[in-house]
Amino acid sequence: GAVVSQHPSWVICKSGTSVKIECRSLDFQATTMFWYRQFPKQSLMLMATSNEGSKATYEQGVEKDKFLINHASLTLSTLTVTSAHPEDSSFYICSARFEGGYNEQFFGPGTRLTVL
Amino acid sequence: QQQVKQSPQSLIVQKGGISIINCAYENTAFDYFPWYQQFPGKGPALLIAIRPDVSEKKEGRFTISFNKSAKQFSLHIMDSQPGDSATYFCAAKTGANNLFFGTGTRLTVIP
Numbered sequence: 001g002a003v004v005s006q007h008p009s010w011v012i013c014k015s016g017t018s019v020k021i022e023c024r025s026l027d028f029q030a031t032t033m034f035w036y037r038q039f040p041k042q043s044l045m046l047m048a049t050s051n052e053g054s055k056a057t058y059e060q061g062v063e064k065d066k067f068l069i070n071h072a073s074l075t076l077s078t079l080t081v082t083s084a085h086p087e088d089s090s091f092y093i094c095s096a097r098f099e100g101g102y103n104e105q106f107f108g109p110g111t112r113l114t115v116l
Numbered sequence: 117q118q119q120v121k122q123s124p125q126s127l128i129v130q131k132g133g134i135s136i137i138n139c140a141y142e143n144t145a146f147d148y149f150p151w152y153q154q155f156p157g158k159g160p161a162l163l164i165a166i167r168p169d170v171s172e173k174k175e176g177r178f179t180i181s182f183n184k185s186a187k188q189f190s191l192h193i194m195d196s197q198p199g200d201s202a203t204y205f206c207a208a209k210t211g212a213n214n215l216f217f218g219t220g221t222r223l224t225v226i227p
Binding site for chain 1: 161209212215217
């Protein structure tokens with residue numbers, strides 16, 4: 001159990017376009033999901049916390065108008081990178097928090113975004 | 117400020133050897149300490165976790181040792197195998213709050 005999926009697994013887009021990444025908890029409901037960004041050979045950097053039915057909470061330095069997060073249901077959160085630029089190229093990973101027990105976070109497989 | 121400090125940055129171990137990765141934290145409110153394993157191009161996967169009320173937890177070849185007074189915890193991988201080659205992250209959190217990750221250790225197990 002506790003499976004989180006992401007779609008797409010990789011995407012290539014042109015500079016100036018927008019890209020949407022989906023994060024789904026497949027076998028549990030998640031009130032809270034998280035979005036991370038990871039640069040090569042570095043740790044995970046928390047971008048924002050996504051709460052179902054309310055606005056996301058962004059970490060300091062993360063542009064909320066550029067990285068739009070929508071948590072429309074208890075199993076789906078989306079991250080839209082708007083007007084993407086080459087510097088937005090990165091590995092984006094979501095996680096979903098399982099409510100109860102130790103409030104574990106279960107991670108998706110990640111999405112590789114390349115902006116040309 | 118790095119909430120969780122991890123060392124070493126990289127580690128090379130012979131097959132069958134013991135891999136040891138160390139982490140230290142400052143926030144005594146942390147009450148949950150997981151370790152994640154990440155393969156290239158994949159998301160992190162929970163490997164093993166411990167709460168501060170126990171000093172050791174073992175699952176198969178993986179053991180967490182926890183020293184509350186020193187605010188340190190470590191991952192031991194016994195009988196290391198080439199398939200264990202990955203990046204390992206320690207983390208810590210309080211309750212339902214965010215995870216704070218260490219900087220990661222790239223483990224290479226050579227045959």
